[in-house]
Amino acid sequence: MTDRSGLSRRGLLGAVAGVTAATALPAAPAWGTDDQRPGAMNRPTLDKYDRQIVSGLSSDRALRHLQVLSEDIGPRIGGTTSEKRAADYLAGQLDKFGYRTRLEPFGVADKFTAEIEDVRDILPGDLCWQAGAAPGGKLDVTVEGPVRDVGPATAPVWPADVAGSIVIADDVAASRPALVAEAVARGAVGVILLPADQVFPRRASAFAPSGLTDAPIPVIGVAQVQKRLIREALAVVNSLPLRISTTAHRGLISNNVIGERRGKSGTNGPIVMVSGHYDSVIGAPGANDDGSGTVLTLELAG
Structure with missing residues (x-):
């Protein structure tokens, strides 16, 4: 049994530390080890020992771990209960590998999240519909209404039927207060801010909109892919009713997951850290x- 507040009985110094790293490899991972990385000047140079390490990795095991982290647990926002589930899972795996494991707690900033639900199952269900919530908007609340697209926040075009709706607009930080105030005045129950598209292969992430103070409705920031799918749906359906729930996560504690094991060289050997x-x-x-780096770290630890 491992005491999560301290070290277990299972060994001493040796290798894995962290909150985890790298990329899952296929069954014959030649491309993952020998090919030139994006942005690199040259292909990697691997010695015999490097290839010995690579040959011991299992993509099947790595993908099983990845399924637990990304599908069974899902988004692991620092300090939230889902991240703690991931920490406990990783510590349990290190225990099985014979490491002395411990969780090292530390405080993290408050988080503000939102969940988007498609009332009529129009949007793809295989996408993560979590978003960021504005700390200056209404939190710990659920609202529902049809989507109304007003275009750019700098020059919105307001339809007549905004009351009871969820307004979407192309986000500009400086225009947020005025846009939200007008949406409230027109009776909107929520606002979804859409990010500017990034240049491929980058994609804009979900975000918690700043610059608002005591807005009486929830205001959320979605990712680029969520923006595209919402607008694509609006182009083909007469009505897209959504449900938005916002949550404030406060007083958060995250954890470093640390595993230690004595190396074969004893106390005089080098300390190897993977994180x-x-x-x-x-x-x-x-x-x-x-997740890809986390599961490869587990493979190296095993």
Whole structure:
């Protein structure tokens, strides 16, 4: 049994520290080890020992871990209960590998999240519909209404039937207060702010809109892919009713997951550390950032 507030009985120094790192590999991972990385000047140079390490990795095991993190647990926002579930899972795996494991707690900033529900099942259900919530908007509340697109926040075009609706607009930070105030005055129950598209291969992430104070309705910021799908749906249906729920996560504690094991060289040998992060950004299940690195760290630890 491992005491999560301290070290277990299972060994001493040796290797894995962290909140985790890298990328899951296929069964024959030649491309993952030998190919030139995006942005790199040259292909990697691997020695015999490097290839010995690579040959011991299992993509099947890595993908099973990745399924737990990104599908069973899902978004792992720092300090929230889902991130703690991930920390406990990782610590349990390190326990099985024979490491002395412990959780090292530390405080993190408040988080403000939102969930978007499609009342009529029009939007794709296989996408993460988590978003960021404005700390200056209405929190810990659920609203529902049809979507009304007013275009750019700098020059919105208001339809006649805004009352009871959820307004969407292309976000500009300086225009947020005026847009939200006008939406409230017209009877909107919520506002969804849409990010500017980033240049491929980058994509804008969900965000918690700043610059608002005591707005009486929820205001949320979605990701680029969520923006595209909402607008695509509006182009083909007469009505797109959505339900928005916002949550304030306060007084948060995150954890470093640390595993230690004595190396074969004894106390005089080098200390090898492998680290990264297992939390994820708002609005994503974290399969790539950084679930892929987390599961490879587990493979190296095993």
